Amino acid sequence: MLKLVDFSFTEEQELFREAVKEWLSKNLTLEQVRENDTKHELPKSLIKGMGDLGLLLLTLPEEDGGSDADWVTATIGAEELGYADISVASPVFYLVQASWGYVINKLASETVKEKYIRRAATGNGFIGIGVTEPGGGSDVAGFKTTFKPNAGGGWNINGEKCYISGTAEASEMDGGYFVSGFNNREAGHRGMTAAFVPINYDGVEITKRFDNMGRMAISTGGFKMTDVNVPAEYQLGETNKGFYSTMEGFDAARVLVSASCIGAAERAMDIGMDYIKERMAFGQPIAKYQGIQFDLADMVAHHEAIKSLVYRTAWMLDKKYNEGFDALELAKYISMCKYLAPHHALDTFRRVLYWMGAYGYTKECPLEMGMRGVMSYCIGAEGSANIQKIVIARETMGRDWTKTR
Numbered sequence: 491m492l493k494l495v496d497f498s499f500t501e502e503q504e505l506f507r508e509a510v511k512e513w514l515s516k517n518l519t520l521e522q523v524r525e526n527d528t529k530h531e532l533p534k535s536l537i538k539g540m541g542d543l544g545l546l547l548l549t550l551p552e553e554d555g556g557s558d559a560d561w562v563t564a565t566i567g568a569e570e571l572g573y574a575d576i577s578v579a580s581p582v583f584y585l586v587q588a589s590w591g592y593v594i595n596k597l598a599s600e601t602v603k604e605k606y607i608r609r610a611a612t613g614n615g616f617i618g619i620g621v622t623e624p625g626g627g628s629d630v631a632g633f634k635t636t637f638k639p640n641a642g643g644g645w646n647i648n649g650e651k652c653y654i655s656g657t658a659e660a661s662e663m664d665g666g667y668f669v670s671g672f673n674n675r676e677a678g679h680r681g682m683t684a685a686f687v688p689i690n691y692d693g694v695e696i697t698k699r700f701d702n703m704g705r706m707a708i709s710t711g712g713f714k715m716t717d718v719n720v721p722a723e724y725q726l727g728e729t730n731k732g733f734y735s736t737m738e739g740f741d742a743a744r745v746l747v748s749a750s751c752i753g754a755a756e757r758a759m760d761i762g763m764d765y766i767k768e769r770m771a772f773g774q775p776i777a778k779y780q781g782i783q784f785d786l787a788d789m790v791a792h793h794e795a796i797k798s799l800v801y802r803t804a805w806m807l808d809k810k811y812n813e814g815f816d817a818l819e820l821a822k823y824i825s826m827c828k829y830l831a832p833h834h835a836l837d838t839f840r841r842v843l844y845w846m847g848a849y850g851y852t853k854e855c856p857l858e859m860g861m862r863g864v865m866s867y868c869i870g871a872e873g874s875a876n877i878q879k880i881v882i883a884r885e886t887m888g889r890d891w892t893k894t895r
Contacts, residue, residue: 555612799823
C-alpha cells in the first residue's frame, strides 16, 4: 500500500510563522531596513522586540531562555526574517545565535549560561561564532589559535579571528563567542578544544570593523586574543572535541543561512511581480510579455525546488537530534542547501533588477540591498561554495575518491 509523505507544517509552526510575519510587517518594513542599512546599525528596539517575541535563541531549552523550538521552526523564523530584511542583516543576528547559540548552550557550564546566554535570549546580549582567521575559515584544522593549560585549570588562549559577525554588538552588549583552537597540534583535528570567550575579557582586543559591501546594519570585525586566561567553566564540551562542536555549529547555521536566502529571494520576486504588473511598455504591462514570464517561471521553479530542499534538510536535522539520523548523509544535504540557496537568491535579485531597468540601479529601489547582502553567503560566510561542493562530492562518491593526499 502506498504510504504518502506528509509535507505539511504543524499547527504550532503555522501559528509561529503568522506571528513572526505579522510582527515583522509592523516592525521591520523595507523603509526601516533601508534606514538600518544607511545608519549601519540594528535598532535596540528591534533587537529587544525580537527577544520579547521569543525569536532570539529560540532553539534553546525553556529553562535557558529559549522556546525549545525544533529546527523546522527555526528555519521558518530565518525565512520570514529574510523576507522582511532582504539586506539579511537582522537574519544574521538571529541565525548566528539560533545555531551557534544552541551548540554553545548544549556544551556550556551554568556560569556561562547565567552570565551570557540567558541574557542574550532576551535581546540584552549577543552570542556569536569566532572561527575565521586571517588565513581562512573553512580549513578549521589549519587554524593558528592555541589553547594552553593555565594555572587555574582553564586555558590560556592566543590567536586572531577576523570577518566575525556582530563584534560591535557583542562589545556593546557584553557578549561573547565560540572560539576553537589547538591544544595539541600534533593530533590534528583531534587535538582541538573550544571555549566561550567574552569579547570584553582581559586580553581580547577588537581590531577593526570591516567596511563590508552589504549586511551593513550588523558589524563585521576582528579580534585578537593575547594570553586570554579563561577559567575551566568557560570550556565548551570535552577537551580534544572542539573540531566536532565547530562542525556541529556550521551544520545548523548553514541550514538557517539557506532559509534566510530563500526568504530574501521570495521577497525579490514579489517586489518584481508588483513592478511588472504596473510597468507599461508598448501599450501593455510588461508582465504580459513571454520574455518576462519565462524568466519568472525559471526563477519560481528553482525557488520551490531549493525551498523544499531546505525544509527537508531542517527536518533531517531534527531527526539527527531526536532519532540519530546519519550525520554524514545530513552533511551532504546541508552543503547542497548552502551551495544552492545563496546563489539562487543572488541570481533572483539580478534578474528582477533587469526587469526594472534604470530604476533597479538606483537606491530608490530596495533590491540592491538584497543583492549586496546575499552575496556574502555566496562568497563564503559559514563556508565557501567550493567547500560545499567538496562535501557533496565526498559524501556522494565516498571519501576514498576525494582524498588529495
